[in-house]
Amino acid sequence: MTTVQPNPGPETAAAADRAVKLIDCDVHAQATEPMLAAHLGPWARAQLEHYGRRTPRITDWYPRARNGGMRVDAWPNKPGHIWGSDPEMLREQLLDEYDMDYAILEVLSGQDCYDHPDFSREWNHAINQWQTETWLAFDPRLRATIAVPHEYPDLAVKEIEKRAGDERFVAVLLPASAAEPLGAPKYWPIFAAATECGRPVVVHTGGYVDHRGAGYPSFYLDYHVGNGIVTQGQLTSMVAGGLFEEVPGVRVVMTESGVAWAAALRWSLDAAWEQMRADHPRLTRRPSEYIDEHVWFTTQPIEEPEDPQHLMYAIEQANLRDKLLFATDYPHWDFDSPKQALPRVIDKELRQKILSGNAVQLYGFGS
């Protein structure tokens, strides 16, 4: 165990004296329920004590085959801690190990249960307080995403406004599966509020995922591969629903759902729009043009064709050179090391863009 470093304070720019080289756009800090309960008011705390989260976690529905789905070394030997809950361990295993400039936390605890608005408001407030006090205060390289009560956009907007003054909250977090498709007008105020305060919206796999067109898969394998399938539907909804016309400056980051499928989705969206454009007067441009302008993708778990050159085909076909953001997905089992995960066919310039350049452009890090 390394000695705890004194907190350098949030105002100290970790990488001010060097070029930004590595940004991790998908890191999971994981709160235990008691950790969040400490930030709840008495009513919400009692609700949590009496009823728990009311719904099984996705890891209960679809157990991972080994080690609970986590890196084997990710379980802290500390009472009351689980994987992803210990800032010291994360600093040692991720920030220091890879000499990272920035790592963006995505806390998924608010996504998988349809809560009453009063509870959802407090719960997401607690997640953000916990991020602020436990993580952002711990290491200046850490950044956070704003957890929001997404089914109650008016409350979500208030939470966004509350956090907007803290620049370490770099994005707004939404689940890739919610009560309605994310392009539905219901959610537009959340995208608008994020855009208003200069934040992208990070859409992360997860959420209720409760009514697939094909029915429930039996295994984690299908469920997990299916994350890319869910996200195809979300991007279709955002384009067809007119989100990118409604919120012209919106930036969306599709996270942990793969990247290579984007090309085929563009072809089908463009073809269907060509045939049905009269039905969609809101759309003034080809669907692929909206995606070009508004959508980013994180790498992990990037597709691995047998011939790595085919990955380059897919990246070029989907016009992703400026849109890919490196992610490790620490501490999950399919963690991607920045030293090993990107195949050699990715040229030096593109590699630099993926590891940091595109995220610098998107989030304004180091500027």
Added chain:
Amino acid sequence: MSAPVHEPGAVDCDVHVAPAAYADLLPYLSDYWRQYISEAAIRLTGVGHAYPPGAPVTATAEAREKGWATPPSTYEQLVERYLDVAQPQHAVLNCITGFDVHRNPYFAAAVAAALNDWVRETFLDKDERLRASLSVSPVSPEDATAEVERAGDDPRFVQVLLPVRSDLPWGHKNNHAMFEAACQRSLQVALHAWGRAGKSMTPSGFATTYLEDYLANQPIAQAQMLSFVSEGVFARFPDLRVMVTECGFAWLPTLLWRFDKDWKGVWREVPWVKDLPSEYVHRHFCLSTAPAHLPPDEAGRAQLLEMLGSSQMLAYASDFPHDHGDSIAPLLDQLSGEERHGVVHATAAAFYGLKPLRTYTST
């Protein structure tokens, strides 16, 4: 957008027929169901949500003007509107009327049986070029198996027709008895676009436009493909093959990259999956060519063909009377004569075990 182009001499693996009304099916239903239909005033709206009468996808503008937007309900209509025009070697008739009758499992089973009897007498008995998909109850695996056993011995039924939208993914063990019954009769399986309405089409909530519903068939087909492999259907039924119909195919390569990658990590969960998932898919799946949502440029299409590994997983479909444009034509034009013959003819002929009825020269 141009109209679909027919390929004379093709084995056309997706041609739609449908009864015009329940009146067409009454001769094949019991007194109980005739009375049920009559007294409940049930209309055969069937898959109106899938092919609304005025939608561009439902039929070409010309066909819609002629009042031909709905699939043929008589042999004469099929001859005039399709067979004389398209001149296929063989055509596989798909009647998706039973996809979403409603939730009463007894009615669903009765309608599936009636549809099969109607298809046999209305079309199959009249033309040796015709083959058909076998309708089964989409809500009861037990009833689906019984229908395969009842009607599936007729070799003109070449595949069991399953909607991609289902309550449980089709690979689920609940359905294995049906697959066993199909294999015993050398029947294959077709997954066809659309299906169970009344629940959301996307994995994450109800979409609000037809375009979204239409495109959702493609991700749903992907989920079904995962299910067939991960549930071990092909390990258990090595002769079974699946035709993915009207759900696109350009999504296939990238899905398999991810599927193989994940399987390498979590194979312990599905120990019966012994080979790479992509190997099962290449051995057991074909995909129909309509709609083909393709790269706009020739180089992109060449890359897609390279990533698919072989054009010979593709099987030509006119999808008559539906109109997805002529989107497959540019791809066919990029193939060698032999490859083109494979897509238009040989792949589906092998899939269904069809022999030529007359001399056919590939172009």
